[in-house]
Amino acid sequence: MSWTVLTTKQSTVLWRVILYLDGKTKRDNDPFRNSEWGPEAAEAMCDQVRDFPIVSGGTTPLTMGYLIDWTPKELISKVMLEEKVFETWHDCRTVLIGDACHKFNPAGGLGATNAMHDAVVLANLINALPDHPIASDIENAFQAYKDERISWAKDAYNSSKSFRDMTATSYKAKIIRLGARMMPSWAERKLLISSENRPQCNFLPLVTNTGSSPPAAQLSLFAKRPQPDEVSKDGNDSAAAI
Ligand SMILES: Cc1cc2nc3c(=O)[nH]c(=O)nc-3n(C[C@H](O)[C@H](O)[C@H](O)COP(=O)(O)OP(=O)(O)OC[C@H]3O[C@@H](n4cnc5c(N)ncnc54)[C@H](O)[C@@H]3O)c2cc1C
Structure with a gap:
């Protein structure tokens, strides 16, 4: 405890x-x-x-x-906390974001931020769907969303777990806390790498980068609606271009 x-x-x-x-x-x-x-x-x-x-x-x-x-x-309330990154994030026309697909220990303070990052990436991909999407357009967009987000979710899960271990009362936690106090600045910077994850909505004015490190690559920032000449021969629009 x-x-x-x-x-x-x-x-x-x-x-x-x-x-x-x-x-x-x-x-x-x-x-x-x-x-x-x-x-x-x-x-x-x-x-x-x-x-x-x-x-x-x-x-x-x-x-x-x-x-x-x-x-x-x-x-005062009691809540049950689970920690897990789920493998299934979407099925047919249903997609999960936030705690529904990744639950982190609150010690890391990363759950709400990652839920918002999910929403931003998913919004870009939904916005880039053709006017009359077929099932595969939707499934491809959901898969692109998961591909972009899952490694960040796994990083956040591991980082939250480390913070959880750090706040425990065991000997292991005491050693981790001591290590954290003596951590060289290069290792601290490495830990802060998740701050490079600053996804933006491509249909809103972009925020100027003022951070001390550049934002990480974000594929969904370039997601575009297919143009009329990209409509496939069978009359269906093609999948969202990324
Ligand atoms: C103690 C604690 C401290 C935390 N501190 C931080 C922090 O400092 N920083 C941070 O980034 N994150 C923090 N988090 C995590 C953060 O709160 C969650 O990751 C975030 O709220 C997840 O957002 P969500 O929209 O995915 O889910 P939720 O916020 O859980 O939203 C889901 C909503 O769906 C509703 N709902 C559920 N079932 C149904 C239904 N059948 N029909 C209709 N509605 C339904 C729920 O009532 C709820 O309002 C903390 C969490 C806890 C428990």
Whole structure:
């Protein structure tokens, strides 16, 4: 189990408690049981961490119990977190984006950004579909979307996993934290490579690149509607040109 306390610019305090599940605790915290989602489940979890110390400043040592009691009950909830990049992202005319096709540990703070990146890439490809797309046009566009996004999703998954390991209380986590503190700047820059993933919508005015590193290549930025002379002989429009 690990716990995190953060202060914000608005002088409020955010806290969270994470219980890592193994074979036994997974059975006790069955995500398909309705009782696991109610206030009682959140309260039971809070009770387990009341005595955990927190860095509070001042002279009085504080524990998580203080924070729990100061927090309005309706703001405390328990959620089940899964971590996985799924293999299937689309089928026929159905396509998945965001957490539906890749779930990351929130320690990395990458879930919402990647969901938005999915939406941008998919929007470019849908926008480039011919006026009367046939099934294969749609399937090709969805496959191009997955091809462009999956390696970024896998990177984000691995990076979130590293941050998750870093915030745990095990010896392994302590060693990782020590390594992170002593990390040379070239390794830090390598870790930040995901910041080069800044996809844009090609049907909106492009944002000027002001980052310290150039944006990574984005195939869907060049996705175009097929021109009339690209319409195939059998009368159907051809697949979205990329
Ligand atoms: C504690 C925590 C902290 C996080 N911190 C960060 C962070 O700092 N940075 C970051 O980038 N990401 C963070 N994330 C991850 C981020 O919240 C998710 O990755 C992101 O919200 C995924 O967006 P989504 O649209 O794919 O799914 P969701 O945001 O889950 O949206 C899905 C929506 O579908 C609705 N829905 C579900 N079933 C149905 C149905 N049958 N009919 C109609 N509607 C339905 C749901 O109610 C929900 O509104 C955090 C997540 C957690 C849990």
